[in-house]
Amino acid sequence: MIKLAYxxxxxxKIELPLKKITVKKGDILQRKGDINTKAYIVESGLLRxxxxxxxxxxxxxxxxxxxxxxADICETNTPCQLYxxxxxxxxxEVASKEELMERGPDIDALLRRLNTMQARIIMLMSSNxxxxxxxxxxxxxxxxxxxxxxxxxxxxxxxxxALSRVRNELSHRK
Amino acid sequence: MIKLAYxxxxxxKIELPLKKITVKKGDILQRKGDINTKAYIVESGLLRxxxxxxxxxxxxxxxxxxxxxxADICETNTPCQLYxxxxxxxxxEVASKEELMERGPDIDALLRRLNTMQARIIMLMSSNxxxxxxxxxxxxxxxxxxxxxxxxxxxxxxxxxALSRVRNELSHRK
DNA sequence: CCTATGCCTTGATGTACATCAAGAAAAAAA
DNA sequence: TTTTTTTCTTGATGTACATCAAGGCATAGG
Numbered sequence: 001m002i003k004l005a006y007x008x009x010x011x012x013k014i015e016l017p018l019k020k021i022t023v024k025k026g027d028i029l030q031r032k033g034d035i036n037t038k039a040y041i042v043e044s045g046l047l048r049x050x051x052x053x054x055x056x057x058x059x060x061x062x063x064x065x066x067x068x069x070x071a072d073i074c075e076t077n078t079p080c081q082l083y084x085x086x087x088x089x090x091x092x093e094v095a096s097k098e099e100l101m102e103r104g105p106d107i108d109a110l111l112r113r114l115n116t117m118q119a120r121i122i123m124l125m126s127s128n129x130x131x132x133x134x135x136x137x138x139x140x141x142x143x144x145x146x147x148x149x150x151x152x153x154x155x156x157x158x159x160x161x162a163l164s165r166v167r168n169e170l171s172h173r174k
Numbered sequence: 175m176i177k178l179a180y181x182x183x184x185x186x187k188i189e190l191p192l193k194k195i196t197v198k199k200g201d202i203l204q205r206k207g208d209i210n211t212k213a214y215i216v217e218s219g220l221l222r223x224x225x226x227x228x229x230x231x232x233x234x235x236x237x238x239x240x241x242x243x244x245a246d247i248c249e250t251n252t253p254c255q256l257y258x259x260x261x262x263x264x265x266x267e268v269a270s271k272e273e274l275m276e277r278g279p280d281i282d283a284l285l286r287r288l289n290t291m292q293a294r295i296i297m298l299m300s301s302n303x304x305x306x307x308x309x310x311x312x313x314x315x316x317x318x319x320x321x322x323x324x325x326x327x328x329x330x331x332x333x334x335x336a337l338s339r340v341r342n343e344l345s346h347r348k
Numbered sequence: 349c350c351t352a353t354g355c356c357t358t359g360a361t362g363t364a365c366a367t368c369a370a371g372a373a374a375a376a377a378a
Numbered sequence: 379t380t381t382t383t384t385t386c387t388t389g390a391t392g393t394a395c396a397t398c399a400a401g402g403c404a405t406a407g408g
Binding site: 378 | 379380381382383384385386387388389390391392393394395396397398399400401402403404405406407408
Binding site: 051053057059061073074081101107110111113114115117118119120121122124125126157 | 225227231233235247248255275281284285287288289291292293294295296298299300331
């Protein structure tokens with residue numbers, strides 16, 4: 001009977017039609033503190049999620065290119081932690097988190113994301129600026145052409161100046 | 175019919191009996207590079223998972239106190255990233271990840287973990303040593319008495335010396 | 349019990365990266 | 379186009395934390 005549940009889970013998901021919206025560069029989809037925020041599936045374009053710390057500095061948490069699910073992981077009715085805005089004009093599917101759950105949670109996607117985050121945490125704890133940058137260009141080779149370097153710096157947890165010097169250093173090495 | 179699958183998911187899980195083992199302080203349960211590693215549910219005691227970087231330095235990824243699920247998130251047949259060992263004598267339930275999945279994936283637990291990791295990433299990117307420590311003692315008040323400070327330093331991504339000075343500073347501030 | 353090992357602290361020094369400031373180049377706006 | 383705004387770079391300086399070294403306390407093992 002366990003097997004039964006598993007088999008049902010494993011069936012191709014039935015895709016409910018979700019609301020589709022078009023957004024423009026610069027639009028803000030979610031602010032820190034909003035409640036009952038939506039989840040966005042990126043069909044085309046590019047999103048980013050980020051925080052702003054007490055000193056007013058932005059820290060990019062994640063980029064959301066095509067096919068990514070961008071959402072703040074927080075419980076119903078509790079304020080969210082992240083801002084989400086639009087870096088490149090985008091077409092999005094919008095869903096409440098409940099709708100997504102009803103579609104059937106995508107366990108593989110969740111596990112993949114956990115894996116990504118695990119790798120990021122390990123990187124943040126153990127790598128210097130150069131290694132972080134090299135790791136980034138390997139992991140997201142297609143993002144790098146699409147966003148200003150200062151956003152990549154923000155994602156890596158360093159300043160734009162430091163990133164500039166890292167790139168300089170790397171290009172001079174042979 | 176979506177509803178059907180959802181209802182089944184939502185039923186109280188049928189708990190298969192899992193293998194139970196007793197392990198002692200210092201035992202190593204998993205090494206970086208192992209494949210098809212197990213998942214451990216901590217019934218009592220305390221585990222930790224960590225990496226060792228190229229300079230031989232340990233970075234604690236996560237503590238595993240009572241009721242935690244400790245596992246490396248990696249795909250079947252690919253080498254894992256983390257070491258797992260025993261900090262306090264422990265009783266564990268051991269399961270292959272497949273067994274866990276058959277029990278029915280615990281979505282809530284997955285989401286909670288994602289949330290924890292999100293908070294950790296944000297913290298690592300934006301906080302200094304003092305804030306990290308204060309965040310830690312708020313989030314894990316019961317862990318702090320149970321592990322040597324150098325492990326907490328390792329979890330926070332700072333050196334034991336730096337942690338010592340942080341604590342000093344905090345106790346002198348009134 | 350004594351000895352050894354690990355843990356925590358403190359000081360001196362080093363370093364990676366941040367901050368501040370300014371200018372050139374590129375992109376966006378007008 | 380010209381103007382304005384952003385982006386990127388480079389240099390000078392500052393700082394948070396790392397590293398290295400040593401000593402005092404515990405705790406554990408023989």
